[in-house]
Amino acid sequence: FSEDVTISTGLEPIFNWNAPKNSETAIYFEVISNSDNNLFSGTYTFETNFQYYNLDNVVLNITRTAPPKLIDGETYFFTMMAVSQDNWVNLLLEKSFQP
Helix, strand or coil, rough: HHHEEECCCCCCEEEEECCCCCEEEEEEEEEEEEEECCCCEEEEECCCCCEEEECCCEEEEECCCCCCCCCCCCCCCEEEEEEEEECCEEEEEEEEEEC
């Protein structure tokens, strides 16, 4: 499903994803991690987009400290889970990227 995610270039990329219009999704959970599976950012949004380091549309941030800056040329991973009202994950999208 990586084709359902678009990622802009840059050190603060914007992530956009396609979600079914008739979905029972209540909220989206986005994770940014590195190649060692270290969590860089974990956020929840109601919208189908998110920008790294920008909390404007974030409704819940589980990252305890400011996420580290991304390094040009390194490989990172974007994971998005669409979560229903009863906490059922009804869509999972994953994509690697390099800023």
